[in-house]
Amino acid sequence: MGDAVTNPAPQLTTVVKKTQSQPKAASVDFDHLNWLLLKWLIGASLPPSTLEDEWLVSSFRFVNPTVKIWSGERFQAIFSEVFRSMREDIRYFLEQLNSKVSITLDFWTSYEQVSYMSITGHWIDENWSLRKVLLDVCHIPYPCLGIDIYHLLVKILKMYNLENRILCCTHDNSQNAYHACHTLKENLDGRKAGSFCYIPCAARTLNLIIEDGLRTAKPMIAKIREFVLVMNTSSAISADFKYTTESYKEGSWEFPIDASNRWSGNYTMLDIVRKAFKSMDAVIRKHEETLLSRNLLLSPAERNAIVVMHDYLEPFYKTTNNICSSKVPTIGLVLFFMDHVVEMIASRRDSRNIPDWLKSAAEEMAKKARSYNSQVYNIFTYMSAILDPRIKSELVPENLNSDNYLEEARSHFLRNYSSSHFPSVPNGYNSLENEDGSNVSYAEEIARKRRRVSMTAASDELSQYLSEPPTPFTTDVLEWWKVNASRYPRLSLMARDFLAIQATSVSPDELFCCKGDEIYKQKFCLPHANTQAILCIRSWIQSGCKLKYWSSDINYEKLMESAGAPGDCAAVGLDKKVK
Numbered sequence: 327m328g329d330a331v332t333n334p335a336p337q338l339t340t341v342v343k344k345t346q347s348q349p350k351a352a353s354v355d356f357d358h359l360n361w362l363l364l365k366w367l368i369g370a371s372l373p374p375s376t377l378e379d380e381w382l383v384s385s386f387r388f389v390n391p392t393v394k395i396w397s398g399e400r401f402q403a404i405f406s407e408v409f410r411s412m413r414e415d416i417r418y419f420l421e422q423l424n425s426k427v428s429i430t431l432d433f434w435t436s437y438e439q440v441s442y443m444s445i446t447g448h449w450i451d452e453n454w455s456l457r458k459v460l461l462d463v464c465h466i467p468y469p470c471l472g473i474d475i476y477h478l479l480v481k482i483l484k485m486y487n488l489e490n491r492i493l494c495c496t497h498d499n500s501q502n503a504y505h506a507c508h509t510l511k512e513n514l515d516g517r518k519a520g521s522f523c524y525i526p527c528a529a530r531t532l533n534l535i536i537e538d539g540l541r542t543a544k545p546m547i548a549k550i551r552e553f554v555l556v557m558n559t560s561s562a563i564s565a566d567f568k569y570t571t572e573s574y575k576e577g578s579w580e581f582p583i584d585a586s587n588r589w590s591g592n593y594t595m596l597d598i599v600r601k602a603f604k605s606m607d608a609v610i611r612k613h614e615e616t617l618l619s620r621n622l623l624l625s626p627a628e629r630n631a632i633v634v635m636h637d638y639l640e641p642f643y644k645t646t647n648n649i650c651s652s653k654v655p656t657i658g659l660v661l662f663f664m665d666h667v668v669e670m671i672a673s674r675r676d677s678r679n680i681p682d683w684l685k686s687a688a689e690e691m692a693k694k695a696r697s698y699n700s701q702v703y704n705i706f707t708y709m710s711a712i713l714d715p716r717i718k719s720e721l722v723p724e725n726l727n728s729d730n731y732l733e734e735a736r737s738h739f740l741r742n743y744s745s746s747h748f749p750s751v752p753n754g755y756n757s758l759e760n761e762d763g764s765n766v767s768y769a770e771e772i773a774r775k776r777r778r779v780s781m782t783a784a785s786d787e788l789s790q791y792l793s794e795p796p797t798p799f800t801t802d803v804l805e806w807w808k809v810n811a812s813r814y815p816r817l818s819l820m821a822r823d824f825l826a827i828q829a830t831s832v833s834p835d836e837l838f839c840c841k842g843d844e845i846y847k848q849k850f851c852l853p854h855a856n857t858q859a860i861l862c863i864r865s866w867i868q869s870g871c872k873l874k875y876w877s878s879d880i881n882y883e884k885l886m887e888s889a890g891a892p893g894d895c896a897a898v899g900l901d902k903k904v905k
Contacts, residue, residue, distance in 0.1 A: 356394045358885055364401065365873065365882060368864045371848035373856040374401035402855065404875065409859040411874040412866050416459055420486050425449050426493040426823035429461070430831045431475075433498055434846070440854050441466040443475060444861070445482050450822045454808035456654055460865035461486060463858045472505030479510055489514070494706060494827040495524040499531060521738070523706040527831035528660045529649070531698040532667065533838065536589055536642055538690040542683050543596070543635045546628050550595040551585050553606065553622050558582040563616070567602075567609050576602035586840035593643045596636040603629060638684060641670050650835045654803050657707050658714030658722070660829035664702075665723035668695045699725065709735045710824040713817075715797045715806050739788055743820045787817045 363377060376382070377395055386393040396404075420427070432444045445461040462485075464478045483489045495510070497503035507524035514522045540547070557564045564581045571577055579602070584591045598606060603624075610617045624632070645663050649655050674680055675688035703723075708731040711722045719727060791814055797806060803825065811818035836842040852860060863873065872879040 358888060360396045361880060361885060364404065368860055368867065371852060371860055371864060373853050374398040405856065405859040408873060408875050409863055411876060412863060412871055415871065415874060416866065417486050420447065420488065423449060426826065427488055427491050428494040428827045429492060430496045430828050431498055431503055432832050433500065433503070434849050436852065436854070436857065437850055438854055441468065441470045442857060443478060445479065448826050448828055450804065450826045454804040456804060456826065459869050460862055463861045465854065470502055472502040472509065475502055475506035476509045479506060490519045492522060493823055494522070496527055496828045496831045497524060498831045499526045523704055525702045525707060526698060528664055528698070529830040529832065529834045529837045531694060532646065533589060535667065535691045535694050536639065538687050538694065539639055540592055541687060543632060546624065546632055547592055547595045549622050549624065550598055552620055553610065553617065554583050554585040554595065554598070556617060558585060563609060563613055566612060567605060570605040570608050571602050574604050576605050584840055586843055588840055588842055589646060589838045590840060593639065596632055596639065599624065599629060599632040600636040634681065634684065638674060642667070646834065646838045650838055655829055655834060656710065656714045656803060656825055657827050657829050658711035658717035661702070661707065661711055661723055661726065662717060662721055664695070664698065668699070671695060705731055705734045706827065709738065710827045712792065713821045713824050714803055716799050716801050716803065718796045719792055720796055736788055739817070739820055743816045787814045791817055
C-alpha cells in the first residue's frame with residue numbers, strides 16, 4: 327500500500343496581473359499546472375516518468391521558459407497520498423452499506439512480467455442503481471497459486487469490513503482463482519459468516535466457445551484482416567471499396583473497419599466475405615501492386631468455408647451483442663442466453679448440412695458449455711435468476727429449474743428477509759401487567775399470531791411475484807423493482823442483494839469488443855511502482871469520487887476556471903473540508 331506523505335500539500339500561490347510597459351509572458355501558477363498534469367497521468371494511465379521525457383519538457387519550456395514540473399519522486403509521493411486518502415473514503419462509504427456486496431476478480435501480467443489481480447465490489451443502492459468500486463489492485467507474487475490469491479482476498483475483505491457481507495465472487499475461470507474461491511467459501515462457511523458462492527465468468531466461457539468455432543478459419547481471417555488494415559490506412563483503397571460495394575449493392579461500410587483480434591473484429595472479417603466478397607475481390611485485383619503480392623485473394627474453397635462459418639456463428643454474434651448492450655446483464659439474462667448457446671451447438675452439431683471440420687469444433691464447444699453449466703448452476707444463481715422479472719421460473723434453464731431449488735429459495739427468503747427486517751408496528755397501548763401475569767401470556771399470544779402473519783405475508787410475496795407472468799425483455803430490471811418495491815417490501819431486499827451478483831468477471835465489451843485492447847494496454851504498460859495507485863485512483867474518479875489529497879478535495883473545475891482568471895486564485899483548487 328502507498329506510504330503516507332509527510333510534506334504538506336503543494337500551495338496554490340496567488341497570481342496578480344500587473345500592467346507592463348513591454349510584452350511579457352503570462353504568469354502561470356506551476357502548481358496548478360502540475361495538478362492538471364497529475365490528472366492527465368491518471369486519466370491516461372501513464373507513469374510520472376512520462377513527464378521526464380526530454381522533448382515534452384522542451385515543449386513546456388517553449389511555452390514558458392520558467393516552467394517547473396514536479397520531479398518524478400514528488401509525483402510518486404503525491405500519488406501515494408491521494409491513493410491512501412481516497413481509499414479511506416471508499417472504506418468508510420462501504421461500511422455504511424446495508425446490502426450484500428458481490429465481487430469480481432480479474433488477472434493480468436504486465437510488460438515487466440509482474441502478475442496482478444483486481445478486486446471490484448458490486449451492489450445495488452437504495453435508489454436501485456447498480457454501483458461498483460475497485461477495491462484494490464494487488465501484486466500476486468510468483469508463482470501465482472490459489473493460496474496466494476486466497477490470502478489476498480481475505481486481506482482486502484478485512485480491510486473493507488466485507489467478510490460478513492460478501493455474497494458471491496465471479497472469477498476468471500482459472501484453476502488458481504477457482505481454488506482460492508473454494509478455500510474462501512470453506513473459511514466463511516466454517517465461521518458461519520453468511521451465505522457465499524463463487525461462479526465462473528460467462529463472457530470468458532462464451533469467448534472460448536467462439537474461439538473453438540473460429541479455429542479452422544483463423545488463417546483465412548488473417549488474410550481478410552490484412553486487407554482491412556491496408557484499407558484503413560489508404561484513403562484511395564477504402565474509397566474504391568466504398569464505391570464498389572455501392573455498385574454491387576453489397577452494403578454500406580464505414581471506416582475505419584474494426585480489425586481487432588477480438589470477437590467483434592473476427593466476426594467483421596467474416597461479414598466482409600459473406601456480404602461484400604465481389605467488392606473485396608475486385609479491389610484486391612485493382613490494387614494488385616499493393617495487395618496481390620500479399621496473397622490476399624481467397625480461393626473458392628476458402629470463401630465457402632467462411633460463408634459456412636459466418637452462418638454458424640451469426641447467432642453467437644447476436645448473443646454477444648445483446649449481452650454487451652444490456653444495461654444490467656443479470657445472471658438470469660446471461661443464463662438464458664447461455665442455455666440458448668447450448669441448444670444452438672447441439673442442433674448444429676447434429677445437422678447433416680454441417681461439414682465434419684465444423685462438427686469437430688462443435689464437440690469442443692459443447693464440452694466447454696457443459697463445464698460452465700456444471701459450475702454455475704446452484705441455488706444462488708437460481709435465486710438471482712428468478713428475481714429477474716423478465717425471467718422468473720418460466721425462462722430459467724431446465725436443468726436449473728427444480729422444485730427443490732424453489733423450496734430452498736423460499737426457505738432462504740423466509741430465514742433472511744422476513745420479519746427481522748420489518749419489526750412489528752406498536753399498537754399505541756401501554757402494557758398492563760397483572761400480578762398473575764395473564765396479560766403477559768396474552769401479549770405473547772398476540773406476538774405469535776403477528777409472527778405467523780408476517781411469515782405468511784413474506785411467503786405470499788414470493789408466491790405472488792412468481793405467479794405473475796414475466797415482463798418483456800425490454801424491461802429495465804432495476805427500474806421495475808424500484809417501482810414495485812412497495813408491493814414486495816421484503817422480496818425487494820432480497821432482489822437488491824441477488825441481482826448484484828455478476829455473471830461476468832469483467833464488462834462483456836472488454837472481452838468481445840476492441841474497447842478491451844485499450845483497457846489492456848493501459849494495464850499492461852504501467853510499471854510496478856505506479857500500477858496500484860494509478861489504476862485505483864482512476865477507477866475511483868470514474869465511479870464519482872473526488873480526487874483527494876490529505877483532507878482536501880482537488881477541485882479541477884476551479885483550477886480550469888482560474889487558468890484564465892487574472893485575479894486572486896490562491897488555493898482555488900483545494901476545497902478544505904470542515905470536520
